[in-house]
Amino acid sequence: MPRVQFYHNAENPLALACEFATRAFASGRKxxxxxxxxxxxxxxxxxxxxxxxxxxxxxVMAGSPLAAETPVIIGRADAPADWPHAEILLNLADDIPAGFERFRMLIEIIGQSEAQKLPARARWKHYKQQDLPLQAFDAVRREAL
Known part of the structure; x- marks a missing residue:
């Protein structure tokens, strides 16, 4: 059962994902x-x-021959991804990731627009109905909500 963290209000979701990936890799995580x-x-x-x-x-991109050996994998929501490891999943897409259950941690990164917030609320509700441990953070202030 993964722990789920939501980082709301990200000014630049891709930059926040880079920061998280960099820190995770530096600590030996995939x-x-x-x-x-x-x-x-x-x-x-x-x-x-x-x-x-x-x-x-x-x-590398998901599906690369080097994916199994590479600690950070980039996959697309519009293409099925066969993740070679299951430690941390950072989701920047608007839907619920298929197979998220096999990861230890799922981090949802949500931008500041209503177009990003509305599907994030639906994902929060889905995870809550699954009785997953949820935490919410303000991505700008870096504090729990």
């Missing part, structure tokens, strides 16, 4: 990053290469 589409995946890929000057975050 991360799956789930984005809505191919454009978001390309943007996140580029951001990970340049997010921190002194940090290197090895990452």
């Amino acid at each position: 991360v799956a990053l789930r984005v809505p589409d191919a454009a978001s995946a390309r943007q996140l890929d580029q951001m990970l290469w340049s997010f921190e000057q002194q940090a290197f975050v090895p990452h």
Whole structure:
């Protein structure tokens, strides 16, 4: 059963995902990053290469032959992802990730627009109905809600 954390009000959800992935990798953890589409995946890929000057975050796209050996995987919600590991899933898409149950932790990153908040509320309700442990944080202030 995964722990579920919601980070609401993110100014830049992709930048927050880069920060979380960088910190997780630095502590030896493996991360799956789930984005809505191919454009978001390309943007996140580029951001990970340049997010921190002194940090290197090895990452590949889901389905890559190197995915099983790579600690950070980028997958798209519009294409089925076969995640090679199940430690942390960062979801930036508007739907409930298929197979989220097998991860130890699910982090939902929600932006500031109503278009992002409405589906996030539905996901919160879904996880709550599943009796999953939920926590909510303000992404800007970095404090629990």
